[in-house]
Structure formats: C-alpha cells, structure tokens
Amino acid sequence: MIDAGHGGKDPGAEGASGNLERAYTLALSTKVYDLLQQEPMFEAHRTRTDNSSVKLEDRAQIANDLDADAFVSIHGNTYSDPDVSGTETYYYADESFLFASEVHEQLAEATGFKDRGVKKEGLGVLKLSNNLAILLELGFLTNPSNETNMLSEMHQNRTAQAIVKGIKKYFVDREG
Secondary structure (H helix, E strand, O other): OEEEOOEOOEOOOEOOOOOEHHHHHHHHHHHHHHHHHOOOOOOOOEOOOOOOOOOHHHHHHHHHHOOOOEEEEEEEEOOOOOOOOOEEEEEOOHHHHHHHHHHHHHHHHHHOOOEEEEEEOOOHHHHHOOOEEEEEEEEEOOOHHHHHHHHOHHHHHHHHHHHHHHHHHHHHHHHO
C-alpha cells in the first residue's frame, strides 16, 4: 500500500517556494506505484490517486482491509530553520524495523541528502497499521536545496526507484 501523505483539505507542509507537500507526495507516490506495477511479485495499491482528503485512520484501514504486506507513507518534511535538511524513515512496530532500514538505506544513497537515520515513532498511520508500516520523510521542503531537488522530475524518478528497490530487496531477501 502506497500512501501519498496529506491531500485535499490537508495541504501538508508549505515548501520554501510555496509549493505544497500534498502535490509532491502524490507525484512521487504515483511514480512508486507505477514502478511497483511493473514488478510481477507485487500487487500495488494506493490510498489516494488525486488531491482528495483521506482521514488518517482510513489510510491504515485501507491497507489493513486488503491485508497488505506493507504500508509505505510518503512525506516531505518541514522545520522552522531552513538550513535543516535530510532524509529520515520512521517505523513503530519492532517488526517493521528491518523493512524501514532496507528502504532507508536505498533512499539515503539515492537522495544524496543528509542521512537522518531510521527512527521509532508512534505516528498515527504507523500505530494503526496491522502489518509492516513505514513513513518516509524524503527531505525538507522548507530547505530550499532539498526542495529544489525533491520537485525535480529526475530526483523524483531516482527516489521512486530507490523506494521500490528497498521494498523489493526486503521481500526478496525473505523469500529464500
């Protein structure tokens, strides 16, 4: 389950240039979804396909109802200090740690941003998920350099490929 964070009434973070997180997360999650569709081992689903509002509890419930093997929530970070930058990955349940680590390793390399690590956090969508669940903060939209990269087509393609590579690596490593 690919979750494009925010949407509709919830714009998410406002980037340094005034662009909104909800548009970024939808664009990137669509790229991830399209790449996953090309992988025969996956049946990909999305929590939203347009700029609509999906309640926090409904995001996890959609994945739970489908008994999705994994829930990946895509976000752009924000902070009051525009110099703060980097990529970080969150998980809540201990069984999601290795999944978070695999995806984060690929992301840290692909984004070229500061590696802010993998962190355990009781975020709503993670706590409500019945299966593997991670939340990706791919970079800081409030950091002008991070944002410029994050909004570029080339960077989004590279980031989407890294997310899929991490997901695939996690599941392939567990098949054998």
